[in-house]
Amino acid sequence: MLHIVDDEEVIRDSLTWLAQSRSIDARAYDSGAAFLSALDAPSAFDPAGDCVLLDVRMPDISGAALFDTLTARGMTQRLPVIFLTGHGDVPMAVDTLKRGAFDFFEKPFNDNKLMDRVQEALAASREASAAAAVHSRLASLSIREREVLDLILAGKMNKVIADELGISMRTVEVHRAHIFDKMNVKTAVELARLLK
Known part of the structure; x- marks a missing residue:
């Protein structure tokens, strides 16, 4: 499942359509708070893997703050984050990648390259989920x-x-x-x- 967190409806709709064109299930959220609420649901995670496309600048909770929350909860292996921004700079991209983000794309981005990275993130999520399941069984x-x-x-x-x-x-x-x-x-x- 691709989770799209962006405060701009046109971006959410466009990314959802783009994901569906690659047969990737997508769910869109208009804020970081809405996404965090959805994570508490029992069916929050998809066994086929998850990935988050996260806008850096949002009004209630910034993308960076939401990423910090996911990192503090130990979720970024199971839930790889790809940042999207129209206002990115090199230091911001380097910082997010050093802190464990899966990737960083500036708007406008190449649709195919973005979806290729989403598919790679989904594969990484599946592997992390399988490893966590084995670890849990061993425990x-x-x-x-x-x-x-x-x-x-x-x-x-x-x-x-x-x-x-x-x-x-x-x-x-x-x-x-x-x-x-x-x-x-x-x-x-x-x-x-x-x-x-």
């Missing part, structure tokens, strides 16, 4: 399950794992089943691919 494992997981990834058989941890083979099988269930995999090969 759900018990200490013993983590120990068994490490030995599975080392290619050790259940009997060897049981001997190394001083537990029964049946206990290893139970832990292995829990690990596969929590990590949403069916085989050790899938598990290794997921965690590579």
Whole structure:
């Protein structure tokens, strides 16, 4: 989902149309406050990835202030920000990029280049979301399950794992089943691919 945050209706409409011409779902917001409110909704994030096109100058919350809020919430990996401005300067662009913005475009911009970067940002968002999901699943494992997981990834058989941890083979099988269930995999090969 492309989130377009700009106080000018004509820009919002134009960017929405441009995104839709590339089969990118887009949602437009007339202010930073409206966008922040939408982020609190349960369905705020799209599993196919998200990206924000953010105008630098807006009346209620500036683009820079909104970016700072997203950064403070730790959201800019999952929600890459591309700044748009008609009043940009080189120091502003350098500063936003140093602080983690995905990109910076001055108006008027090349439509194709902007949409190419949006698609790259959406791909980066999907990757960040997938990595966060794996990290969350790993965090759900018990200490013993983590120990068994490490030995599975080392290619050790259940009997060897049981001997190394001083537990029964049946206990290893139970832990292995829990690990596969929590990590949403069916085989050790899938598990290794997921965690590579």
